[in-house]
Amino acid sequence: MQRLLVCLVCVFALSVLGWGSANSYALPITDLSTAQSLDNRDINLEYLIALDSETFSAVAGAAYAGAWQSNEKPTLNIGYQPAGAWVRFHLVNPSQDAVRRLLLIDWSFERVEARVLDRASGGWSEVVSTGSTVTPSERALKSPVLVLPLTLPPGAAEVYLRLQATQPMVLPIRLIDLAAFNLEERNENLRMGAFFGAMLVMMLYNASLFIFTRDRSYISYCWYLASAAFYVASEYGYGPYFLWSDWQWFAQRSNFLSVSLAFLAAGLFERQFLNLKGEGGWVLRLSNLVIAYWSVAALVSVVNPWAMGYLYIEHGGFITCVLALSIAFLVWLRGNASAGFFLVAWSGLVATTLCLTLAMAGLIPMSSYVRSAQLMGFVLEFLLLSIALADRINREKASRLRAQKALLIAQEQANALLEDRVASRTHQLEQANQELRRLSSTDPLTGVSNRRGFEERVSASIERGRAEGQCLAFLLLDIDHFKRINDQYGHGVGDECLAVLGATLATFSRRDNEFAARLGGEEFAVIFYGMSAPSAEAIAEKIRVAVAELELELPASSIRFSVSIGVAAWIPTTGDSPLTYAKAADEALYRAKAQGRNQVCLALSEYA
Template sequence: MRVLPVLLTFILLAVNAIPAWAGGEAVSVEPVELALNAHLDYLEDPQHVLSLDDVRRPDLGWERNSDYAFNKGFNDSSWWLRMRLTNPTDNPQPRLLEVGYAALDHIQIYVLEGDRLLQQWTLGDKQPYFQRPVDHRYFVVPVTWDAGQTLEIYLRVTTSGSAKAPLTLWGYQRFHTVDFVNTLVQGFYYGGMTSIALYNLLIFFVLRDRNYLYYVAFIISTVMTLAAQSGLAFQFLWREATLWNDLAIVFFTAATAAFASVFSLRFLRISSLSRRLGVVLRATFTLNVALIVAAFMMPYHWAAIIVLVNVLITIVVVVVAGIFALRSQIPSARIFMLAWSLLLSGAMVVILSHLGVLPVNLLTEYSTHFGSMLEAVLLSLALAQRINTERRLRFQAQADALDASQRANMELEERVRSRTAELEQLNVRLQKLSETDSLTGLANRRFLETRLREEWARCSRQQRPLTVMLLDVDFFKEVNDRYGHPAGDACLQQVANVVRGGLRWPADVAARYGGEEFCLLLPETDSSGAAAVAERVRQRVSAETVQVEDAAFTVTISVGVYTGLPVAGATPEDFIQRADAALYQSKQSGRNQVTVATG
């Protein structure tokens, strides 16, 4: 009878002697960058009841992870991960253990040597950011292996989102080098996207076209979605707002889909192509807006799944709209489809990764970054093409109006030039239009004042005379009152033709100064030469008959001339004032005469 108790005691001692670790061989920590995905085991805890002591029992159903990062998609379970790492060298090996996914609610990390607990951390985006042992967007903890030491590391992951945990063990220098490069890449991405958003926002303020506003909102939502998913927003924008950190991902993802819908609707003019497709896009937009509101009321787990499914629906609807616009030969549809294909392909990869269909790797993690950057560049080109098209049409209309009144032959020459040369010429002609009086074809007052300052400076340097001549149509109000405003316009045009005929040299300027008043600017002209020009113009005006419909009449002009040398202390406006005073003297002396003043 004594044999049975002894046998039972022996069995219990043997069971206790079985080591807790029953996984694979210990992995050396010598590499400065070690992906741990293929070296860890995982255990599902659907009831959330297993403790560290429980999972160290050798009778549990641990499974070996694949070469890909651990990823179980959306589920309600807790997940235990374990690995055994050793330092075969004679020197201590300080390392950083990184969990490379920012959207995990709760992470418990335990470091053990045998049965002795050496280190323990509680991390996750439900914890305030300042509690992290290493200031980083991902979850990073320091672990040091003494010479010849073997450690077991256990992680418990519980999250309402996608349960994935890419694990990497880093040497300190290697970690900071790679993180520096990643930071540069992130800075390039976010800086580039911000620049594109600001560029299009400025265009919106100039053009007041809501397409650009929706596009800016789409870019900002995309950037904020990726910043929230990558942990950068939690690191730099809302370190203490743990509740909002969860909501932000759902909020900005739904906002991205909403603005994608409304931008596609307006940019491709879908409502004018297909009423039904327009209704579908509006419904998609409304649903996404509703999900933005629902994000504050629904559990994150369900809100995230619903938003991701709705994003897939939005992708399908937008692609269908793009194909429809492409078949309808909308000018920007081809670039639109190429841009959205890149973005949506990246989004599809990320969504399938979140759902556990695709593995977690560099491509799946950054596919949306790559796609959204290329998409933003291409759509900005499409919007710029739209601006250029509208501007080209506007310039063309202005050029045609100017051609009809002055230089029809130049338009024929312009149309045979290349598009680049044509655009440059249109800009030049637009400048000319801004300097020309539309009624008379003479230079306007703005151009006159510019040329007056230029000739003033030149004549001042060379000490050459400068003449300013002001001409006013006598009794012009009576012409309008008696014959009508069309007759008045015809009168001004005929006087303008005579004034234009008074020009002698390319440097001379004839301009409409205002109302029925004209101005001649004659550089390097003395008072006698100016008086001759003024008298010739006065005589020609009085000699010509203005013919309008059934009426015919003549008009006269009064002229004030001032000639002088530009000297220090004087201004171009002084010449205008003195010519105006001479004009006033001609009016007071009976009109239809020339008064010359010199200084």
């Protein structure tokens, strides 16, 4: 199955490369009667920072004549402009007839409107619009690609664009004829089909691996895949056109949300895949910082996408890539073989994303080929990560086999040593008798003392405390809503709760003068010799917190439970007995339950 996956994805990847090279190119001419295609290198763009509520006539008039600015970069980038912006360019049609051209925009905008001003007559064309918040029925040309049909009159003309976007305004444009556009749209559809097909194949493959292995890395990987697909669908216009065209609220937020979720999923996958929790230290802290940043970005993109400019997510994306590679490199140096795959996979994606970032900054021309390169980076990255996950399964399987073999050898050696030690029949009988005595005073379910063993030891502790003048702390515990647990999950789960509680109490009573016991049902007791009331109350609180943090994994869910604790602690006197302490602790336990359970209460001073 893994070889089949590699073959399929390679076919998709080669297809993307082939189709990516078929992009239409620009001619360095401006004669619209003969030019097939013009792009940013051939068109002198001017931009105006003005409210999108202004009219076309107003921004073309004398009031804004001195406010227009020329673009000197290969691709126009005017950054965040939540209030809107305008762009214009001048064209000359030397023919005697009107020329029809299509303005292709290789970037995502919420809304773009265009009108052509005939300089000779002063007349305006009708408004044409497109964008992620424009429904297919409202678009001037029904296509997921952002395209605007323009009719250019003979002679001089000016094209005015009204731009609306919550993300940075980058305007890579091409002016092409209908034949070139049909070819471009076909190639774009093929690229998108290849990309989403590759994503689907890898997602299904890794989802099936999760079903068989139950390794959470595969679920994290599938979420990462889905987030990347969501990002591409949003940024390339296919999501707004086919999936949420009628959901304006979501269309306004999908771009920022998809970017944030993609980086968030990448951060979570890296932490899971490289086991950064096991690495700990500043590596884990940096990873958590990245995850927190993109979680905030995702939240802001939903609540107020127009405020995303304050988060500087372009810089955040660059820093995230640097940190991800740095963390992977350090973990690789520490001997994590999976980090090597991650480094190679992310290096390709970062390289293609860097090209896109340079184009956004206006340092290199933005083209559909630059955007297609990022698609290729995604496909290759996820292919390598999928192979890395499969490789990790093989390494972990080999490690388990070696561990099992070592365990068998150790067990055989232990058996041989045990046989030597029990050579004597008398020694065997003595050990058996000791074990019987232990079992007679031990609760078989929890491993702590039973009531019989408890009563023997608590009486001795009270006598010792009375003789030595030492304080004796008596803790009485009860599982909250234990009947409800039995009724809802069955007695088997209830027994597991009792067992883990007994194990927890045993960890808090390891010294010779400390011991825990199960008195019956869900009731437990713990004795601490030589411990004052404040100290006993403090350690009872630690026990309560430790129990509250326990989690029992069930086949379809998990369960948590809590305990209430009553504490009785004082120096025993002549009239004190196990019953005296038990009564005081029981009344304190009753108050703890009456006050809401899952808490500790100290016995009233009248018992001290």
